Amino acid sequence: MSKTLWNRCLTRLEDELPSQQFNMWIRPLQVSVSADGAEMTLFAPNRFVVDWVRDKYMERIGEVMGEMEQGPLPQLRLEVGSSRVTEIIPKRQAPEPRPTTAQTAETRPAPPPAPPSDVGLAAKHRSNLNTGFTFPTFVEGKSNRMACAAAQQVAENPASHGYNPLLLYGGVGLGKTHLMHAVGNELLRRNPNAKVVYLHSERFVADMISALRNKTINEFKRFYRSVDALLIDDIQFFAGKEQSQEEFFHTFNALLENGQQIILTCDKFPKEVDGLEERLKSRFGWGLSQPLEPPELETRVAILKKKAEEARIELPNDAAFFIAQRIRSNVRELEGALRRVIAHVRFTGAQIDIGLIKEALKDLIALQARQISIDNIQRTVAEYYKIKIPDLHSPRRTRSVARPRQVAMALSKELTSHSLPEIGASFGGRDHTTVLHACRKVNELRETSPEIEEDYQNLLRTLTS
Numbered sequence: 001m002s003k004t005l006w007n008r009c010l011t012r013l014e015d016e017l018p019s020q021q022f023n024m025w026i027r028p029l030q031v032s033v034s035a036d037g038a039e040m041t042l043f044a045p046n047r048f049v050v051d052w053v054r055d056k057y058m059e060r061i062g063e064v065m066g067e068m069e070q071g072p073l074p075q076l077r078l079e080v081g082s083s084r085v086t087e088i089i090p091k092r093q094a095p096e097p098r099p100t101t102a103q104t105a106e107t108r109p110a111p112p113p114a115p116p117s118d119v120g121l122a123a124k125h126r127s128n129l130n131t132g133f134t135f136p137t138f139v140e141g142k143s144n145r146m147a148c149a150a151a152q153q154v155a156e157n158p159a160s161h162g163y164n165p166l167l168l169y170g171g172v173g174l175g176k177t178h179l180m181h182a183v184g185n186e187l188l189r190r191n192p193n194a195k196v197v198y199l200h201s202e203r204f205v206a207d208m209i210s211a212l213r214n215k216t217i218n219e220f221k222r223f224y225r226s227v228d229a230l231l232i233d234d235i236q237f238f239a240g241k242e243q244s245q246e247e248f249f250h251t252f253n254a255l256l257e258n259g260q261q262i263i264l265t266c267d268k269f270p271k272e273v274d275g276l277e278e279r280l281k282s283r284f285g286w287g288l289s290q291p292l293e294p295p296e297l298e299t300r301v302a303i304l305k306k307k308a309e310e311a312r313i314e315l316p317n318d319a320a321f322f323i324a325q326r327i328r329s330n331v332r333e334l335e336g337a338l339r340r341v342i343a344h345v346r347f348t349g350a351q352i353d354i355g356l357i358k359e360a361l362k363d364l365i366a367l368q369a370r371q372i373s374i375d376n377i378q379r380t381v382a383e384y385y386k387i388k389i390p391d392l393h394s395p396r397r398t399r400s401v402a403r404p405r406q407v408a409m410a411l412s413k414e415l416t417s418h419s420l421p422e423i424g425a426s427f428g429g430r431d432h433t434t435v436l437h438a439c440r441k442v443n444e445l446r447e448t449s450p451e452i453e454e455d456y457q458n459l460l461r462t463l464t465s
């Protein structure tokens, strides 16, 4: 009886919650009910999910149960583990019916393959994971927390319902490949015999073409369908390559049907990739899609500190902040900047300080300074808030201009190397304490008001991309 109650509760939660949230946190819960029906335990795959569900959803789950059940409610518990009676939660209204094995020979589970003889490329790529890309070396922050949690879930419970495929998407150099390898490495750590195959989508295409040419396409198919986890990077490169998409489509279906894990990365949300077939786009959405955003300042600092530690270099906090404030677009560039600083240290034998960093990164900093001026910030902010540039210089204190002015000052402090008095002077001759106050106020508001935080992030993105 209580299990039916849980199913009804799930249906309601699926209606209420954004599907990503439902798939990520609620769908994986398994239920077990005590013999007398007095106790219901929800099992989550790990501690992280327990904490998250307890914080964000437990109260609502209790309310929904109360609304659904007239009689006494079972005592609800939440813990890490797995119920012996696992509930398979039916996914409602899958975007397209999955093909059955009867529909096409392509989707039929392949017999265990002999090691491919001349599927040379594929064979060479077996488990070619970068062993440095692990969870411990990945720095978590607001911008990647959900993606990282999803990746951890997959590593702990591969091919579980709702997480297959796992799709990580976002701009260049934000850690998609790193996270994907981290899952692969963790799968292998837990099961050294697992067959984890990573490859770039262009490699898949090249392997397929060569298999067609060498008439080894059947081995090719068998090989890819025999893996425990298939990790394919940058699927946007499938765009416009119809035959590869066709082959990938069948591989994809076969793996999903057999309960093998698929992890994909893409430089944007796949629905936005031109030249990708609709049926593929729709299948990519069957599991869990998580975005990676550019890291915010604190995460950039933490990444720099971690990379410096890995290189056994002492990077003082002020130096890390100095770099992170200037290199904002992505982690790869951040790493590049740090590498230059480290090379400079090794070359000169000097200690790392702001002076050394300025010297090591002088062309990068000059480039930034040219691109982002206070004028540019004022123009962008005025346009964003639909006010006039002179309003930013004027003494007017009405909220509609005072807030954008404070935001523009804070951005000027963060993005340029102008001093507080210089910034004040550019905003109608204001005092440096006014600028300081504006920066503090904006920082405070970014913590408390999601709206201001969103405005700030939008402006940062416009100014730095």
Ligand SMILES: Nc1ncnc2c1ncn2[C@@H]1O[C@H](COP(=O)(O)OP(=O)(O)OP(=O)(O)O)[C@@H](O)[C@H]1O
Pocket (backbone or CB within 6 Å): 133, 137, 138, 139, 140, 144, 170, 171, 172, 173, 174, 175, 176, 177, 178, 179, 265, 267, 303, 331, 332, 335
């Ligand atoms: N959060 C992070 N913590 C530690 N290192 C990171 C993080 N994010 C990215 N990196 C590092 O930044 C570099 C670029 O990351 P990665 O190759 O995963 O980016 P990507 O999103 O796959 O980019 P692309 O689309 O260009 O392939 C890697 O060296 C990776 O280790």
